[in-house]
Amino acid sequence: MAGGGHFQPVRLDPALERWNFMRENVYQNFKFTKRATRSVLLFTLVFPAVIAGIAIRYDNKYDWAGKLKGESLLRNAPAAKAEEE
Numbered sequence: 001m002a003g004g005g006h007f008q009p010v011r012l013d014p015a016l017e018r019w020n021f022m023r024e025n026v027y028q029n030f031k032f033t034k035r036a037t038r039s040v041l042l043f044t045l046v047f048p049a050v051i052a053g054i055a056i057r058y059d060n061k062y063d064w065a066g067k068l069k070g071e072s073l074l075r076n077a078p079a080a081k082a083e084e085e
Contacts, residue, residue: 022029030036063075072078 032040061075062073064073067073
């Protein structure tokens with residue numbers, strides 16, 4: 001009844017099986033090529049450095065605490081122009 005025989009309910013595609021095996025074992029076959037090195041450097045050094053630069057630049061520029069509608073969000077808001085009489 002249940003569990004007998006070695007029947008495959010789905011036909012196996014050899015190319016798909018090879019691709020799946022390589023995908024599951026990529027750490028055993030990985031080599032640093034020029035392309036892989038560029039990707040590693042980009043995502044471990046350049047991208048975080050850009051994000052950190054943006055964060056540092058805008059870190060102290062805005063102040064959201066206790067602002068009312070119509071008030072500037074800039075920490076050092078420009079002085080209001082004095083109306084001429």
